[in-house]
Amino acid sequence: LTAAKADSTKATGLTPRDLQSFYDLWIRTEKVVTVYSQGVNQSSSGTDKVNAILNCHLATGRIGLPGMGPFSVTGQPNAMGGRETGGLANMLAAHLDIENIAHRDSVRAFWDAPRMPDAQGHKAVDMFDACASGEIKALWIMCTNPAVSMPRADAVADAISACDFTVVSDIMERTDTTARADVLLPATGWGEKDGTVTNSERRISRQRAFLPAPGEARHDWAIVSDVARRMGFARFDYETPAEIFREYAALTGIAAQLGKDLSIAGLADLSGSDYDAMAPVQWPVPADGPVGGRFFADGGFYTPDRRARMLAVSQTALPAPDAAYPFTLNTGRVRDHWHTMTRTATSTTLSQHIAEPFVEVHPQDAETLALGDATLARIESPHGMLVARFKVTDRTARGSVFVPMHWTGQWTARGRVDAVVDARRDPVSGQPALKSSRVSLAPFEPRWYAFGISAREPSPDCAYWAKAKVPGGWRIEMAGAQDEADWTAFANRTFDLDGHTPISVTDAARGEARLAYLGEGRAQAALFVSREPVQAARAYLSGALGAGQDAATLLAGRPGRDRPDPGATVCACFNVGVNTISAAILEGGLASVEDVGAALQAGTNCGSCRPEIASLIAKAPTRMAAE
Numbered sequence: 001l002t003a004a005k006a007d008s009t010k011a012t013g014l015t016p017r018d019l020q021s022f023y024d025l026w027i028r029t030e031k032v033v034t035v036y037s038q039g040v041n042q043s044s045s046g047t048d049k050v051n052a053i054l055n056c057h058l059a060t061g062r063i064g065l066p067g068m069g070p071f072s073v074t075g076q077p078n079a080m081g082g083r084e085t086g087g088l089a090n091m092l093a094a095h096l097d098i099e100n101i102a103h104r105d106s107v108r109a110f111w112d113a114p115r116m117p118d119a120q121g122h123k124a125v126d127m128f129d130a131c132a133s134g135e136i137k138a139l140w141i142m143c144t145n146p147a148v149s150m151p152r153a154d155a156v157a158d159a160i161s162a163c164d165f166t167v168v169s170d171i172m173e174r175t176d177t178t179a180r181a182d183v184l185l186p187a188t189g190w191g192e193k194d195g196t197v198t199n200s201e202r203r204i205s206r207q208r209a210f211l212p213a214p215g216e217a218r219h220d221w222a223i224v225s226d227v228a229r230r231m232g233f234a235r236f237d238y239e240t241p242a243e244i245f246r247e248y249a250a251l252t253g254i255a256a257q258l259g260k261d262l263s264i265a266g267l268a269d270l271s272g273s274d275y276d277a278m279a280p281v282q283w284p285v286p287a288d289g290p291v292g293g294r295f296f297a298d299g300g301f302y303t304p305d306r307r308a309r310m311l312a313v314s315q316t317a318l319p320a321p322d323a324a325y326p327f328t329l330n331t332g333r334v335r336d337h338w339h340t341m342t343r344t345a346t347s348t349t350l351s352q353h354i355a356e357p358f359v360e361v362h363p364q365d366a367e368t369l370a371l372g373d374a375t376l377a378r379i380e381s382p383h384g385m386l387v388a389r390f391k392v393t394d395r396t397a398r399g400s401v402f403v404p405m406h407w408t409g410q411w412t413a414r415g416r417v418d419a420v421v422d423a424r425r426d427p428v429s430g431q432p433a434l435k436s437s438r439v440s441l442a443p444f445e446p447r448w449y450a451f452g453i454s455a456r457e458p459s460p461d462c463a464y465w466a467k468a469k470v471p472g473g474w475r476i477e478m479a480g481a482q483d484e485a486d487w488t489a490f491a492n493r494t495f496d497l498d499g500h501t502p503i504s505v506t507d508a509a510r511g512e513a514r515l516a517y518l519g520e521g522r523a524q525a526a527l528f529v530s531r532e533p534v535q536a537a538r539a540y541l542s543g544a545l546g547a548g549q550d551a552a553t554l555l556a557g558r559p560g561r562d563r564p565d566p567g568a569t570v571c572a573c574f575n576v577g578v579n580t581i582s583a584a585i586l587e588g589g590l591a592s593v594e595d596v597g598a599a600l601q602a603g604t605n606c607g608s609c610r611p612e613i614a615s616l617i618a619k620a621p622t623r624m625a626a627e
Contacts, residue, residue, distance in 0.1 A: 011315060013397070031067035032057070038075055038332070044424045044433040045316035055310045064296030072200065081198035084262060085248060089121035090430070093248065094255035095262045106254050112235060123430030124150060125423050132159035142169045142220060143187065145340040147176040148408045151432045152383045153418040169220060172342045176409045176416075186217040193219060195241045198283075202292070204264065205280040242275040253287060261295065261302045263287075318436050319422070325381060325438035327365075328400045331417050332435070335608050336572060337406040345411055348469045352539070352569035356466035356477050357388040357415035360402040361441065366392045369441060374533040376444040376464060376479055379403065381437055384419030387444050387464050389477070401441055405434075412466035446479035448511060451534040453541050454495040454525040461493065472545035475538065487513040487529060495525040502527075503551040516554040523549045528557055537565040539577055570616075571602035571609045581613060585620045592617070 009016055026032060034057065040049045053070045054063075062068040076082070086093030096103040098120055108116040122130050128150060130136040139160065147157040160166055160180040168181040171189040178184055191211045198204050213219075221244060228236035238244050246268055253265025266285040270278065282292030301308040318328065336350040344350050359377045361369075371377055377390040379401065388403055396402050407415035422437040446463060455473040458465075463481040467474055476494075484490045487506065492498050495517070502515040502525075511531040517524040523544045528534045536557035544554060559565055566577030581602055590596050593613050597604040603613050 026056070026060075030062070031065075032060075032062050033067060034070045035073055036070070037073040039435065041072075041074075041429075041431055042434040043316075043431070043436065044426055045314075046426045046431050046433075047428040048313035048316070051311045052313045055313070058308050058310055064294050064298075066294075069296075074200065077199070078197040080200060080202070081196065081204075084198060089123050089127070094252045095260045096255050096258065103258060106258060107251070110251055110254060123425075125425055125430065125432055128156045128159045131163045134162075136163060138165045138167075139163045140167045140169070141177060141181075143171070145175050145177045145342060145408070147180060148340040148416055149405070149418060151418055151421040151423040151434060151437075153416050153421070154384045169223060170342075171217065174410060175340070175342050185223055186215060187223065188213045188217045188219050192217065195221075196245060196278075201282065203280050203282045206276075206278050208276075240272065242270065242272045245275060246270060252283075256284070256286065259302065259304070266291070319424070319438045322438055325440050326399070327439050327441050329379065329381070329417075329420065329437045329439045330396075330400055330402045330435045331405045331421065332402065334404045334406065335612075337404070339406065340408050341406040341411065342408070344406075346469060348471050349572045349575070351468040352470065352542070352575070353572055354404075354568075355468035355475060355538075357386070357404060357407040357412055357417070358391045359388040359441070360391050360393045360396045362396050362398045362400070363392050363394060364398055365401075365441070366390070369443065371441075371443055372533075376446065378442050378444040379417075379420055379439050380442075381420040381422065381439045383422065384416075385414065386417055386420055387414040388417075389466075390443075401439065407466070411468065413460070413462075413464050415466060444479075446481055447483050448480050448529055448531055449533050450478040450480075450527060450529045451536050451538065451541075452476045452478065452491070452494065452525065452527045453523070453545055455523075455545055456496050456525075458494050459496065470542035470545065472547075475542045487515060487527065491515050491517075491525065491527045494527075497525060500524075503555065505555055514555045514557065516549075516551050518549065518551060518554070521549075522546055523554055526554055537567075539567055539569065540565050570612050571600075571605075573605035573609075574601045576600050576602040578616065581616055582620065585617055590617065 008014075008019055012019070034053050036050070036053060040046060040053075043049060050072075057063040057068070057070055063070070074080075083091070084094065090098065092098050092103060092107050096107060098104065098117065104116045104118060107113070124146070127136065128146065131139055132155065147153060147160060150156040157176065157180060160177065166181045167183045167185060168178045169185040169187040170178055171187055172178070173184065190207070192209050192213045193207055194209050195207050196204050197207050221238065221241065225236040225238050249264045249268035252263045253268060256263035256265065262283060264283050264285040265287040285291050300306050303309060334354055336353045337344045359379060361371060361377070371390050373390065373392050375390050376387055379386050379388065386403070403417040405417055407417070409416060418434070420437060420439055421432070421434055424433045425431055426433075444464065452458065453470070453473060453475050457474055458467055458476045460467070460476060460478055462478050464479040465476060467476040488502060488504065491502065492500065497517055500517055502517050504513065504515040506513040511529070513527070513529040515527045517526065523546065526541060528536050537559060540559045541557060553560065564583070565579055567579030568577060570576060570578050570581055581596060581600065584590055584596065584599050588599055590599060593603050593610050596602055596613050596617070603610045
């Protein structure tokens with residue numbers, strides 16, 4: 001036992017006392033829910049990690065009872081619905097097994113299909129490898145952006161381009177993936193769709209469109225049905241989502257007869273009007289028997305003898321430390337963006353919180369590497385390279401770095417983090433290990449830094465850039481590997497301002513330049529250049545676009561004393577900046593998130609900024625009591 005504890009301490013980084021406290025807490029607490037998400041799943045041993053969680057709940061009987069059980073929080077709101085309907089390469093619809101001949105024959109007969117595959121298809125990583133090798137000749141990508149989101153993203157983008165024929169269905173015309181397609185099909189978005197979704201408690205809900213389909217956009221099911229019919233599959237004769245739902249419900253009844261847990265056969269005869277009015281319902285909904293309810297409380301697991309299986313697991317070691325790649329890269333999400341930000345980046349409100357990719361590094365690692373806060377860092381692996389703004393934080397452990405997953409080639413020059421992520425994956429699920437790649441970290445040393453605002457979308461041509469939408473236009477961070485001879489010419493090219501003459505202040509000896517473009521008394525663009533990271537009030541400058549400004553105020557790069565700089569946005573709902581919150585905490589003696597909300601409204605709507613507000617309160621200097 002002592003040796004096991006020592007191994008656990010080494011593997012987790014936790015002290016023996018912390019581990020013992022956790023063991024004691026588990027043993028003494030009857031009602032335990034284990035909530036786990038991508039930190040467990042996105043691993044080369046994710047299946048074993050999940051099985052370890054299941055084993056703990058099975059061994060202690062904490063499953064299927066109120067307040068007890070494992071609970072997976074997935075990265076997609078309809079993740080369960082997609083799996084149930086067969087949206088994976090390793091299973092059939094209704095949880096049926098592709099390797100099971102009885103399951104295959106049942107599905108083939110149900111669909112009157114001429115043949116069925118008898119083995120799993122390629123999972124995502126292998127699929128793009130097959131595109132690169134020429135094994136896959138045609139590829140149809142729907143509503144996803146693998147040129148950004150897949151590991152070895154550069155190789156995936158090349159594989160998409162190399163495929164003989166690539167179709168992309170999406171609601172956005174411009175993504176890193178659509179740029180490599182032969183055919184683009186405009187599809188409807190979730191607010192334009194009519195169908196069902198299934199959440200993590202097995203509850204099926206109707207999704208009803210609240211917006212009309214714009215332009216030539218069509219539903220995915222209608223597009224697929226058209227293509228299938230033209231390929232000779234007359235079975236795809238659907239005219240409404242209700243028809244598809246009834247067919248799926250009927251198939252789940254067959255799955256239940258084959259011993260599977262999923263059945264909504266009781267909904268297989270819904271009329272069109274009943275489907276339209278269907279209230280949320282938890283499956284199973286059998287043709288006969290009780291609806292919904294808890295699984296497993298009285299045993300009855302979905303195995304041949306109805307007994308649970310505790311599977312042996314093993315710890316998979318992370319890649320060994322490498323002198324060339326000494327850091328472990330963790331990727332993940334930030335508060336205001338979703339996946340590859342094809343839509344969230346178009347929101348000026350969401351982009352005001354964090355406007356460019358960043359890399360979080362522990363203070364001691366930063367000191368060792370001589371990385372200055374707000375400078376740029378280069379992260380490399382055998383698969384690619386990215387450049388991101390450096391950020392010192394103790395939220396990241398020594399030897400580890402964190403980079404958000406969202407930025408794409410549309411919004412930054414070198415910020416696609418999955419370009420450096422390894423393609424190691426779980427041998428069972430095929431899930432890539434997106435949180436444990438080995439990388440190197442070093443300063444990215446440009447000749448100059450720049451910050452700009454523009455009423456027109458910038459077209460940068462430099463070693464590093466990251467742009468974001470702001471009210472009235474754009475903001476952009478830039479850095480160059482070579483000196484520029486003429487900053488006016490550079491600004492005119494970047495902001496499409498040929499023929500315009502800026503008001504400028506330059507200091508060649510210090511390598512600084514400031515340019516302001518005014519038109520009819522209004523700010524049209526501005527550029528601030530320095531050999532070090534630019535010191536400017538970015539939120540203030542972004543808000544100056546299109547507003548009445550005199551040249552002197554704009555060139556100063558910050559508001560006057562009568563108008564404090566709000567700083568980077570913390571509360572996007574009410575547009576409250578970090579400087580405003582910090583000043584209120586200090587001057588008003590605000591001691592809680594609720595105090596800040598009462599004073600500024602920050603944190604009183606969606607609540608996503610509350611942890612950041614709490615952090616600002618914790619870091620604020622203690623106010624001295626008045627004598």
